[in-house]
Amino acid sequence: MRSESDVISTMDTYADTVRRICMVHLKNSEDTEDIFQTVFLKYALYSGQFESAEHKKAWIIRVTINACKDLLKSFFRSKTVPIEELTNQQPQVTDHSREVLDAVLSLPSKYRNVVYLHYYEGYSAAEIGTILGKKENTVYTLLAKARKLLFVELGGIEK
Amino acid sequence: MNEQDIKTAFEEVHTEQKLKASVQSQLHDRLYGNTAPHCITRAAAHSFFLKRAALFCICILIGTFGYRSYTTTAAVISLDINPSLELKINRYNRVIGVSGYNSAGSEIAGSLDLLHQNYVRAVELLLDSEAIRRYLTVDNTLEIAVASKDTLAADKICANLSGQSGISAENIHTCSWKDASDAHNSGMSCGRYRVLTQLQEENPDLSIDDIKDLPMAELHSMQDACGSEHHQTTPPDNETESGSKYDNSTTGNPGKHHNDNQGGHHRNRH
Numbered sequence: 088m089r090s091e092s093d094v095i096s097t098m099d100t101y102a103d104t105v106r107r108i109c110m111v112h113l114k115n116s117e118d119t120e121d122i123f124q125t126v127f128l129k130y131a132l133y134s135g136q137f138e139s140a141e142h143k144k145a146w147i148i149r150v151t152i153n154a155c156k157d158l159l160k161s162f163f164r165s166k167t168v169p170i171e172e173l174t175n176q177q178p179q180v181t182d183h184s185r186e187v188l189d190a191v192l193s194l195p196s197k198y199r200n201v202v203y204l205h206y207y208e209g210y211s212a213a214e215i216g217t218i219l220g221k222k223e224n225t226v227y228t229l230l231a232k233a234r235k236l237l238f239v240e241l242g243g244i245e246k
Numbered sequence: 247m248n249e250q251d252i253k254t255a256f257e258e259v260h261t262e263q264k265l266k267a268s269v270q271s272q273l274h275d276r277l278y279g280n281t282a283p284h285c286i287t288r289a290a291a292h293s294f295f296l297k298r299a300a301l302f303c304i305c306i307l308i309g310t311f312g313y314r315s316y317t318t319t320a321a322v323i324s325l326d327i328n329p330s331l332e333l334k335i336n337r338y339n340r341v342i343g344v345s346g347y348n349s350a351g352s353e354i355a356g357s358l359d360l361l362h363q364n365y366v367r368a369v370e371l372l373l374d375s376e377a378i379r380r381y382l383t384v385d386n387t388l389e390i391a392v393a394s395k396d397t398l399a400a401d402k403i404c405a406n407l408s409g410q411s412g413i414s415a416e417n418i419h420t421c422s423w424k425d426a427s428d429a430h431n432s433g434m435s436c437g438r439y440r441v442l443t444q445l446q447e448e449n450p451d452l453s454i455d456d457i458k459d460l461p462m463a464e465l466h467s468m469q470d471a472c473g474s475e476h477h478q479t480t481p482p483d484n485e486t487e488s489g490s491k492y493d494n495s496t497t498g499n500p501g502k503h504h505n506d507n508q509g510g511h512h513r514n515r516h
Binding site: 102184 | 249256266272
């Protein structure tokens with residue numbers, strides 16, 4: 088088991104990453120807190136060695152996405168969210184960023200991960216394929232369709 | 247909009263300090279704390295409770311279904327020599343009840359522990375028991391009748407039993423589930439009821455009440471007598487010697503063919 092200081096340090100480094108992925112998938116703070124617990128509990132108990140910071144980051148991202156998927160599939164998860172809970176969940180961002188985030192979050196779930204990983208984390212299609220367990224060409228297709236949908240919502244994405 | 251807008255929008259999302267502090271505290275309690283109780287989130291507690299409740303309900307349902315499934319009679323195997331008894335079989339081929347239909351049958355049913363045995367093993371134990379063997383003589387053969395709602399299952403039981411030593415395929419019959427039910431309502435095993443109804447078919451004037459208490463050997467003699475009588479009424483090349491113990495010519499019976507219309511066989515005395 089990893090030391091508490093290692094876990095706290097890792098949480099300080101990657102908490103925002105986990106939070107953003109939770110925002111992409113989940114809609115209430117209780118679920119987000121559960122995911123945080125799951126991810127960093129797994130990290131604390133994970134005995135493998137990371138080759139680099141990038142490797143560690145990719146591991147955290149993969150574990151977070153899988154935990155979110157598991158939670159969404161869970162039969163026992165509450166399907167309803169109180170309105171006040173929803174407003175509390177929204178991160179404090181500018182109006183323009185809010186508009187962009189709303190457009191991204193309105194995409195079907197299969198596109199949200201690739202948009203986040205490609206446009207924010209800067210991963211290539213091949214790297215996203217490795218993280219999500221999908222073929223590179225599938226990732227390209229998902230990105231192209233996501234771009235089209237965002238074009239409709241926001242007027243296109245310029246390089 | 248450009249890619250930078252997406253990056254900037256995500257950039258502005260940060261983890262609330264309260265969330266980090268809460269998770270760190272919970273991890274500390276769970277993994278590194280010595281005395282603090284385990285602290286889990288409300289959602290996790292709720293989920294945990296629901297999971298336990300659902301698991302409990304599923305266990306109850308499985309238990310109830312399993313119990314009902316195990317204790318429901320799927321077939322009956324009637325064994326008649328003169329002792330008359332019946333084994334109730336569930337869908338898993340286990341004996342779930344043994345009933346004696348006369349005093350000797352009840353005595354044997356009470357003396358052997360056949361419950362929860364596979365029916366083939368149970369019949370083996372019965373045939374090996376001294377209580378049954380003393381009844382098996384040249385004149386008293388074992389007659390088995392099988393009744394099930396599923397005729398295929400009944401046929402399978404017959405096939406499995408006919409492979410056992412001491413049981414002749416000619417002495418194994420099937421009868422319908424309705425006949426079994428009628429037999430039980432009349433207070434007799436379905437095998438005995440089958441013989442009685444056959445005798446009644448041969449001789450409609452016979453009342454089942456008149457003959458239901460006769461020993462099986464005597465019922466068999468009556469069947470043989472009916473068979474002989476029948477042969478007398480068939481064309482001359484089939485004529486056989488008469489003089490049977492049971493003469494049904496007085497009843498005006500035309501001597502129709504002895505027919506097991508439940509898929510059984512002619513009884514063949516050994």
